[in-house]
Amino acid sequence: MKTLIISLKIFLFFTILTGIIYPLLVTGIVQIIFPEKANGSFIIRENKVIGSELIGQQFDSSIYFSSRPSAISYNPLPSGGSNYGLTNIKLKEFVNERKKQFIAFNKLDSLTIIPSEMLFASASGLDPHISPQSAFLQIDRIAKARKFNFVQKQKLIQCIKDLTKGPQFLCLGEERINVLLLNLATDKIR
Amino acid sequence: MTTLDYLQVILFLALIIGLTPVLGNFMFKVFSGEKHFMLPVLGWLEKLTYKFIKIKPDEETNWKKYTLGLLIFNFIGLVFVFLIQVFQAYLPMNPDHLPNVSWHSAFNTAASFVTNTNWQGYSGEITLSYFVQMIGLAVQNFVSAATGIAVLLALIRGIARKTTDKLGNFWTDLTRSTLYVLLPLSILLAIALVGQGAIQNFKHYETVQTLQGAQQIIPMGPVASQEAIKQLGTNGGGFFNANDAHPFESPTPFSNLLIMFALLIIPASLTYTYGKMVGSVRQGWTIFTAMMILLVTGLGISLYAEYSTNPIFGHLALMEGKETRFGITNSILFSVITTDVSCGAVNAMHDSLSPISGMIAMINLMLGEVIFGGVGAGLYGMVIFIILTVFIAGLMVGRSPEYLGKKIEAFEVQMAIIAVLLPNFVILVFAAWASASNAGLSSLNNSGPHGLSEILYAFSSAAGNNGSAFAGLNANTVFYNLTLGFGMLIGRFGVIVPVLAIAGSMAKKKITPLSAGTFRTDNSLFIALLIGVILIVGGLTHFPALSLGPIVEHFLMNNGITF
Numbered sequence: 001m002k003t004l005i006i007s008l009k010i011f012l013f014f015t016i017l018t019g020i021i022y023p024l025l026v027t028g029i030v031q032i033i034f035p036e037k038a039n040g041s042f043i044i045r046e047n048k049v050i051g052s053e054l055i056g057q058q059f060d061s062s063i064y065f066s067s068r069p070s071a072i073s074y075n076p077l078p079s080g081g082s083n084y085g086l087t088n089i090k091l092k093e094f095v096n097e098r099k100k101q102f103i104a105f106n107k108l109d110s111l112t113i114i115p116s117e118m119l120f121a122s123a124s125g126l127d128p129h130i131s132p133q134s135a136f137l138q139i140d141r142i143a144k145a146r147k148f149n150f151v152q153k154q155k156l157i158q159c160i161k162d163l164t165k166g167p168q169f170l171c172l173g174e175e176r177i178n179v180l181l182l183n184l185a186t187d188k189i190r
Numbered sequence: 191m192t193t194l195d196y197l198q199v200i201l202f203l204a205l206i207i208g209l210t211p212v213l214g215n216f217m218f219k220v221f222s223g224e225k226h227f228m229l230p231v232l233g234w235l236e237k238l239t240y241k242f243i244k245i246k247p248d249e250e251t252n253w254k255k256y257t258l259g260l261l262i263f264n265f266i267g268l269v270f271v272f273l274i275q276v277f278q279a280y281l282p283m284n285p286d287h288l289p290n291v292s293w294h295s296a297f298n299t300a301a302s303f304v305t306n307t308n309w310q311g312y313s314g315e316i317t318l319s320y321f322v323q324m325i326g327l328a329v330q331n332f333v334s335a336a337t338g339i340a341v342l343l344a345l346i347r348g349i350a351r352k353t354t355d356k357l358g359n360f361w362t363d364l365t366r367s368t369l370y371v372l373l374p375l376s377i378l379l380a381i382a383l384v385g386q387g388a389i390q391n392f393k394h395y396e397t398v399q400t401l402q403g404a405q406q407i408i409p410m411g412p413v414a415s416q417e418a419i420k421q422l423g424t425n426g427g428g429f430f431n432a433n434d435a436h437p438f439e440s441p442t443p444f445s446n447l448l449i450m451f452a453l454l455i456i457p458a459s460l461t462y463t464y465g466k467m468v469g470s471v472r473q474g475w476t477i478f479t480a481m482m483i484l485l486v487t488g489l490g491i492s493l494y495a496e497y498s499t500n501p502i503f504g505h506l507a508l509m510e511g512k513e514t515r516f517g518i519t520n521s522i523l524f525s526v527i528t529t530d531v532s533c534g535a536v537n538a539m540h541d542s543l544s545p546i547s548g549m550i551a552m553i554n555l556m557l558g559e560v561i562f563g564g565v566g567a568g569l570y571g572m573v574i575f576i577i578l579t580v581f582i583a584g585l586m587v588g589r590s591p592e593y594l595g596k597k598i599e600a601f602e603v604q605m606a607i608i609a610v611l612l613p614n615f616v617i618l619v620f621a622a623w624a625s626a627s628n629a630g631l632s633s634l635n636n637s638g639p640h641g642l643s644e645i646l647y648a649f650s651s652a653a654g655n656n657g658s659a660f661a662g663l664n665a666n667t668v669f670y671n672l673t674l675g676f677g678m679l680i681g682r683f684g685v686i687v688p689v690l691a692i693a694g695s696m697a698k699k700k701i702t703p704l705s706a707g708t709f710r711t712d713n714s715l716f717i718a719l720l721i722g723v724i725l726i727v728g729g730l731t732h733f734p735a736l737s738l739g740p741i742v743e744h745f746l747m748n749n750g751i752t753f
Contacts, residue, residue, distance in 0.1 A: 003255070007263040009243040010361060011270070011333075014368065017235075018332040019325040023415040026377060027391065030384040030414065038390045040410060040438070042398070049398045054387055054437035055408055057400040064401065068514065076408055077395075078313035079432035081511040083541035083662030085640035087743055089752040091510060091542075092502055120510035123435035123521075123538045129514035171197055173443025174517035183401055 045184070056128040057180055062105070062145040064183045065130070065138050068117050069098055072125035081123045095119045106141045129176035132164045142186065152189050159185045191497055195519040199489070202523065203482075205451055206458050210478065213455060214462025220370045221343055221363070222467065223248075228370045239365045247365075250356035253694025256344055257687060259360040260337060264304050264683075267333065271300035271326040275318070284319035285394045291317060298671035303327050305682035306334035306564050308420065308427030308534055308657035309674060311666040315409040315430050320392060327427060328416050332376075335423030335456075336367040338566030341686050342460065345570050346467045348693030349594055352701045357693055371456070372422055379418035379452055386448075387441030390414040413438055421452035424564040426534030426657045434524070434537040435513050443515055446537060450524055453533040457562040460569050468594055472712045477572055480717045481530075484561045484724070488550045489526045495546035496522050501750035511539030522547060525658075529554035532564035534657025541635070541644065541660040545747060548643060548660070549740035555650035555658075557728040558613060564655060567682075570689045576711065577606045577692070579723045583709055583716075593711060595701035602695060605688035612684035613653035614731050616677040621649045621735065629669035635662025638753030639746065643739040652677035 030038040041053040051057055056067050058074040067074070071082035084091035098119045103110055115134045117127075139160075143153045163185060164177045219226040240247050251259075274281060275296035279289050291299070295312055302309045303326070312318065318327070340363035347357050384390050393410045400406050413429045417439050420427055430436040440446050458478065465474020496518055499505050512521045521538035528535050529551040540551055554561055560571040576593060581603050584591030591598040624630025624645045634641040644660040651658055652674040659665070665674060702708075710716060 003259050003262055006243050006245060006361060007259065007266050010239070010364070011263065011266050013239055013242050014333055015270075015325060015329050018368065018373065018419075019329040022373065022376065022419075023324050023328065023390075023412045026380045026384075026415040026418075027412060029377075029381055030390045033381075034384045037387050038384050038414075039393065040389050040391070040396060040408065041387055041441075042396065049396065051398045051400055051406065052396075052408055054441050055406070056437075057402070057406065058404065059402060061402055074406065076315070076406065078316050079430050079436050080313070080661070081432070081435070081539040081542060083539055083635050083660070084510060085541060085548075085636040085643070085660075085662075085743070086500070086502060086508070086510075086544055087638055087640055087747050087752050088636050092752050095503065095506070116507040116509045117514050119506065120508070120512070122509075123511045123513050123536075124430075124432035124437060126432070126437055127513050127515075128437055131514065167194060168443045171194060171201065172447055173515050173520060176514045180401065187401075 043180070043184070051180055053178065053181065054128055056126045059179065059183065063142060065135055065142065065179050065186070066118070067179045068127050068130055069094070069119070069121045070125040070127070071121045074126060076126055079124045079126055081125060082121045106138055108137060112137065128178050128180060130179055132160055132175060132177050135160045135177050135182060148189070155189045156186060159189070191493065191519060198519060199523055202447065202450060206454055209455060210458045210462050213459035214474070215466065217371060217459060217463040218466040220366050221463065226370070228374065232369050232374070236365060236369055239369070243361060245359070245361050247359060247362040250358050251360070252355040253344065253348070253357050253690050253697070256357050256360050257690045260340065260686070261683070263364070264337060267330055268300050268304045271303055271330060272296050274322050274326050275299060278319045278322050281319065281321050283321035283324070283392070288317060288319050294668045294671035295666055298675040301675040301678045302657065303330035303425070303427065304334055305655050305678045306338060306423070306425055306532070306567065307652060307655040307678045307682070308425040309652055309659065309678060310427055310657070311671055311674070313431035314428060320411055323416060323429060324412060328419060331416070331419040331423045331425040331427070332368050332372050333364065335372060335425065335565040336364045338564055339367040339460070340364050340566070341689055342566035342570045345573060345689055345693040346464060348696040349596060350468045351697050352699065354697050355694065357697060372419060375422050375452070376415070376418040379422065379448060380414040382448055383414045383417055383445055386445035387437070388414040388417060388445065389438045417449070418452070421449050421533065421535060422456060424453055424457060424531050424533040426528065428535065434535050435539070440537060443520065446516055446520055446524070449535070450527060453531050453535065454527050454562060456565050457531050457568045460566065464569060470712065473594065476712045476717060477569070480720050481560070481562050481572070483717070483721060485526065485530050488530065488554060488561070489523065492522050492526050492547040492550040493519065495544045498544070500544070500747050502747060502752065508544060511542030513537065525551050526554065528658060529656060530561035530563070532559035532567060532654055532656045534651065536658050539661060540647070540658055541662045545740040545744040548647070549736060551658070552643070552647050552650055552736070552740065553728065553732070555647070555654040555656050556617065556732045557724055558610065559654040559656060560724060567655065567685075571685065574606045574609045574689065575720060575724050577602055578610070578727070579716070579720045580709065580711065582723060583719055587709070589707065589709060592702060592708070595703065596696050596699050597702065602692050605692045609685045609688040610727060613681045616653035616680050617646070617649045618731070618735065620673050620677055621646050624649070624669070624673065627669070629667065633664040633667055633670060635664070636753070639739050639743040640753070643743065646735055646739050648674060649677055653681035655681050
């Protein structure tokens with residue numbers, strides 16, 4: 001009986017400490033020092049929230065760079081991947097289909113090597129990045145759809161170069177480019 | 191693999207090896223009641239805790255009372271987490287009006303978080319309110335980890351002390367692990383993660399109009415605070431369904447490094463603490479080395495398999511279920527350490543790993559989560575294997591087995607056998623049941639041998655209290671919620687109780703002084719024997735099942751066969 005009372009009391013104590021005080025304390029600190037990030041790194045354009053820098057969006061219009069395939073079509077409720085194993089025939093079919101589509105959509109040579117992140121769905125279904133190579137493969141199509149002249153097309157290439165992020169601190173992770181930020185920059189090219 | 195890939199792996203391992211003595215030494219001071227630098231900062235809070243629950247911190251108990259306190263405390267947690275889920279609609283902090291959780295899912299989740307498993311049959315962002323996530327789950331993230339440390343401390347005292355029945359005070363151990371180790375590190379990590387872009391707020395889900403004009407509803411929440419303790423406490427239950435692959439949980443490669451570091455550092459450092467507490471740092475490093483050899487071997491095989499080509503996808507990098515910012519190396523490194531340590535957080539979908547990489551993850555679970563393992567739990571599991579090893583070595587050379595001066599007798603070996611058999615029983619029997627019933631098979635996402643792998647992985651994860659999954663399996667059914675729920679409870683308390691019984695029995699023994707005839711447990715011969723015993727026990731038990739799952743899938747894949 002004594003043990004039960006101690007258990008209940010210490011449970012209550014830790015619930016208040018680690019369940020209420022701890023998250024509130026962290027929230028308080030980060031809302032002061034990193035408010036924008038703590039609230040979701042949202043991007044506002046013309047007074048409207050158009051998305052979060054960290055959450056990928058579906059792009060199928062010919063004037064935009066495409067994102068990676070997503071098992072959830074970029075609907076974050078809930079996030080997740082396809083969970084197909086490598087011997088699942090659906091995965092093989094999807095990859096072949098995506099390859100054909102990417103080549104046709106961007107009018108590429110059928111022997112072009114397409115970076116594999118454009119053929120495989122991401123883990124979160126919300127991957128905001130693609131590799132710079134995948135972005136370069138889409139330039140001609142976008143320039144044509146937007147009727148860009150030579151100078152504008154050079155600006156587009158520059159956008160990719162500017163927005164490409166190398167490995168963090170020179171050694172962590174992979175080279176990547178944020179598709180939403182790239183498309184926003186593309187919209188700004190005059 | 192490029193030079194950069196190797197560099198990242200080496201950097202990570204160097205960080206762990208370098209900081210193990212630092213944190214290990216700090217924890218030694220905390221747990222043996224010595225002065226340490228956190229006392230002036232948080233000492234008042236510790237005193238307040240004891241005052242509130244009205245206990246004397248130095249009043250020690252025998253193993254039975256210690257176990258009783260532990261079981262009652264955990265049972266309260268189980269009931270509480272169950273209740274707040276089934277009534278969440280009537281509780282506060284539910285801005286998006288999520289409905290009550292079904293009874294079987296609530297039972298599964300409660301068992302999951304109390305046992306430090308954090309298996310998730312549900313998807314966080316569409317199932318649980320902020321209230322349940324914070325007040326229910328985050329609290330269990332702390333106290334289930336602290337419970338693991340407490341069991342380990344009792345075991346260490348049992349080994350280090352002589353002719354006593356006192357094993358320490360469960361409440362004191364619980365309090366000190368939470369206040370001085372888990373809480374301060376969590377606060378620091380949470381702030382660092384938000385600095386990288388992880389979110390921490392209590393807002394409504396945000397509806398945005400995307401660049402193309404579609405609607406996207408983006409979930410919010412107190413993510414970073416939960417994320418931090420979920421790693422440090424080797425819990426692994428994601429705020430979101432995609433876990434650490436979700437950009438709001440781990441937005442950058444650096445956050446990924448921090449998260450990997452956080453999930454491994456406490457179990458690694460505890461080996462050092464162990465060495466200090468039993469009076470020989472060398473014993474701690476011996477265990478550390480055995481664990482590290484197993485980790486690096488698994489990592490090497492897994493990386494090799496994932497970077498290999500196969501006839502189905504040719505030279506394509508296998509990016510299915512992986513994030514661009516992490517790439518293959520970081521995803522594989524993560525998958526290996528999260529299954530070594532019974533964390534279970536994932537930054538890539540294990541279901542889509544190549545068969546051999548998936549198998550390495552599965553083997554890590556099946557070996558009983560002793561390759562560093564969960565906070566506290568990994569090391570007490572390893573001590574079980576050490577007892578078996580000195581017993582077997584004793585049989586081979588015809589000496590009466592002893593460990594650190596304590597004679598290992600029938601009772602200790604019996605308890606060790608129970609602790610090894612119960613989790614394996616869960617894996618084999620429950621997985622067989624699932625593979626032979628409609629209720630089990632109808633949840634599969636993949637057919638062929640990969641389907642069996644999904645089932646095997648689920649029960650291995652539950653029994654090892656890991657929590658990661660081949661997530662294609664739809665486990666949110668009555669059958670899986672109940673079998674996995676009970677599997678987790680057996681895998682946790684079916685090990686804890688025998689371990690505490692061993693602690694109680696060892697504490698009563700005398701210490702035989704070292705002599706020339708003592709079988710040494712701190713040299714490379716012992717490391718080799720220990721690894722051998724772990725692999726033989728795990729291998730003999732699970733090889734038949736593995737050969738029908740991932741192994742046969744590997745050969746079929748190499749012949750280009752799909753299902």
